[in-house]
Amino acid sequence: MGEPALSDFKSETGCLSIIVLGASGDLAKKKTFPALFHLHRQGFIGSHDVHIFGYARSNMTDDDLRERLRGYLTPCKGCEETHEEDVSKFLALIKYISGPYDVDEGFVSLDEEISAYEMSKDDKGTSSRRLFYFALPPSVYPSVCKMIKRFCMSKSESGWTRIVVEKPFGKDLDSSEELSTQIGELFDESQIYRIDHYLGKELVQNLIVFKEDFGTEGRGGYFDEYGHIMFTYDDFVVVTNLLFGLFGRIIRDILQNHLLQVLCLVAMEKPVSLKPEHIRDEKVKVRDLNFFLSVLQSILPIEDDEVVIGQYEGYRDDPTVPNDSNTPTFATMVLRIHNERWEGVPFILKAGKSMKSRKAEIRVQFKDVPGDIFKPKTKQRNEFVIRLQPSEAIYMKLTVKEPGLEMKTAQSELDLSYRQRYQEVVIPEAYERLILDTIHGDQQHFVRRDELKVAWEIFTPLLHKIDKNEVQSVPYKPGSRGPEQADVLAEKVGYVRTHGYVWVPPTLSAD
Numbered sequence: 001m002g003e004p005a006l007s008d009f010k011s012e013t014g015c016l017s018i019i020v021l022g023a024s025g026d027l028a029k030k031k032t033f034p035a036l037f038h039l040h041r042q043g044f045i046g047s048h049d050v051h052i053f054g055y056a057r058s059n060m061t062d063d064d065l066r067e068r069l070r071g072y073l074t075p076c077k078g079c080e081e082t083h084e085e086d087v088s089k090f091l092a093l094i095k096y097i098s099g100p101y102d103v104d105e106g107f108v109s110l111d112e113e114i115s116a117y118e119m120s121k122d123d124k125g126t127s128s129r130r131l132f133y134f135a136l137p138p139s140v141y142p143s144v145c146k147m148i149k150r151f152c153m154s155k156s157e158s159g160w161t162r163i164v165v166e167k168p169f170g171k172d173l174d175s176s177e178e179l180s181t182q183i184g185e186l187f188d189e190s191q192i193y194r195i196d197h198y199l200g201k202e203l204v205q206n207l208i209v210f211k212e213d214f215g216t217e218g219r220g221g222y223f224d225e226y227g228h229i230m231f232t233y234d235d236f237v238v239v240t241n242l243l244f245g246l247f248g249r250i251i252r253d254i255l256q257n258h259l260l261q262v263l264c265l266v267a268m269e270k271p272v273s274l275k276p277e278h279i280r281d282e283k284v285k286v287r288d289l290n291f292f293l294s295v296l297q298s299i300l301p302i303e304d305d306e307v308v309i310g311q312y313e314g315y316r317d318d319p320t321v322p323n324d325s326n327t328p329t330f331a332t333m334v335l336r337i338h339n340e341r342w343e344g345v346p347f348i349l350k351a352g353k354s355m356k357s358r359k360a361e362i363r364v365q366f367k368d369v370p371g372d373i374f375k376p377k378t379k380q381r382n383e384f385v386i387r388l389q390p391s392e393a394i395y396m397k398l399t400v401k402e403p404g405l406e407m408k409t410a411q412s413e414l415d416l417s418y419r420q421r422y423q424e425v426v427i428p429e430a431y432e433r434l435i436l437d438t439i440h441g442d443q444q445h446f447v448r449r450d451e452l453k454v455a456w457e458i459f460t461p462l463l464h465k466i467d468k469n470e471v472q473s474v475p476y477k478p479g480s481r482g483p484e485q486a487d488v489l490a491e492k493v494g495y496v497r498t499h500g501y502v503w504v505p506p507t508l509s510a511d
């Protein structure tokens with residue numbers, strides 16, 4: 001398998017302009033600029049060929065923006081000593097331009113600034129690279145795209161223009177397709193980077209490496225031993241703002257994108273190679289001689305009785321939330337992949353806000369061994385767990401003999417905890433990796449238009465039912481596991497929860 005290395009994408013030179021649209025906003029200060037800072041600090045983007053432009057309507061000077069960002073540029077482990085210097089060098093690269101999102105003048109000024117910077121370089125902009133990062137509400141994407149297309153494209157033949165767009169990409173199938181069409185009329189798919197930051201997480205990226213082993217096995221039934229696969233996202237953050245004021249929040253926010261993408265990487269066949277298009281094809285490729293359907297195409301419609309949505313008690317106390325809001329802050333549902341490999345294996349997706357803990361993980365539960373001679377002494381099932389966050393880890397929960405003279409079983413784990421195993425390694429933030437991929441033109445970890453469409457096809461019928469109150473949120477206590485009905489559903493489809501066993505993460509002290 002030809003594995004693309006970072007160096008495969010490094011051949012481009014010429015000045016690089018990174019334009020953060022919506023520079024005054026929350027995402028820009030918390031994620032986009034800090035990611036750029038860390039890339040700069042590590043030398044992935046260099047002062048000699050990079051300039052960063054912030055653009056938004058707010059009235060600010062360059063220094064106002066720099067001061068606003070300063071507090072979010074935190075030192076990483078081991079670089080405390082040079083931190084202040086690193087920050088100063090980075091902030092010096094930033095220029096702020098104020099302007100509206102739908103008026104020519106703003107983008108004419110932006111283009112003038114970028115061009116002036118390009119002309120100041122040795123190659124006079126002959127290979128200008130322009131990366132536009134949309135840290136903006138999607139409502140302004142169409143007008144901003146028009147403005148960029150009209151005024152701000154790279155003028156050099158050997159350069160490029162790329163746009164990075166944030167979710168939500170629509171609120172259902174129709175609105176998403178409309179947005180895709182509007183953007184698609186102006187930019188080629190190869191210029192559009194639809195970011196799903198879960199695809200940039202270290203352990204999500206590791207899923208493709210597991211494929212190498214999985215994929216070499218024979219077909220037909222070797223997954224028979226896999227009882228259930230559970231994807232969870234539990235968050236204790238209380239979120240009060242309503243996206244679009246629409247129902248179905250947690251589904252649109254987490255399940256339709258982050259968890260579905262992770263599911264694809266787990267369930268898809270091994271791609272032909274690591275080339276970005278091969279990976280994206282595998283997630284969504286169309287029916288191939290009626291033989292193997294890709295993962296997304298093979299997901300069956302979600303059954304009403306395989307969904308539980310919940311809302312934490314107190315959610316409606318927020319003055320911005322209507323008293324009769326049905327908005328789910330929790331959802332669990334079963335997806336079924338109708339293909340040769342996964343027939344009969346329930347994929348349980350679960351996500352919630354205001355939960356007792358904050359974690360995201362993939363849990364593959366194995367079926368009971370037929371004729372288990374230790375039954376009924378062993379009540380727990382073996383599980384393979386990939387903990388995406390916090391404290392990244394891959395571990396196998398399994399039943400072992402308890403050390404000692406007695407033949408007693410106990411649950412334990414084989415554990416690869418990243419913090420312990422890779423003590424010297426700083427795991428990069430998802431946004432760092434994805435921005436670097438954009439600069440390198442690597443679309444592997446970005447959502448292609450056809451993927452997005454199928455993702456919405458899966459969830460839209462359910463979302464519309466929730467929007468019409470045909471599916472009701474059940475209440476759950478803040479700081480709990482979510483509604484009991486969710487556990488009942490998981491149990492109904494065969495998932496066995498282990499009671500009384502808590503995995504204690506290893507300490508950092510090496511023996």
Ligand SMILES: NC(=O)C1=CN([C@@H]2O[C@H](COP(=O)(O)OP(=O)(O)OC[C@H]3O[C@@H](n4cnc5c(N)ncnc54)[C@H](OP(=O)(O)O)[C@@H]3O)[C@@H](O)[C@H]2O)C=CC1
Pocket residue numbers: 022023024025026027028030056057058059101134135136137138139140166167168
């Ligand atoms: N914040 C986060 O952690 C995450 C955000 N996202 C997505 O990233 C994008 C940006 O998010 P975020 O930074 O939180 O958004 P903000 O609400 O902070 O908006 C960003 C900037 O856009 C401008 N803006 C806000 N509302 C409007 C409007 N109605 N019309 C025109 N301009 C507007 C404002 O700049 P000005 O008024 O100065 O022009 C604002 O500073 C969104 O698509 C969001 O869904 C995705 C994942 C996480």
Ligand SMILES: O=C1O[C@H](COP(=O)(O)O)[C@@H](O)[C@H](O)[C@H]1O
Pocket residue numbers: 197235239253254360
């Ligand atoms: O996209 C989103 O993701 C965050 C969760 O991201 P994480 O990297 O902290 O797990 C979520 O809190 C937010 O609501 C959602 O829009």
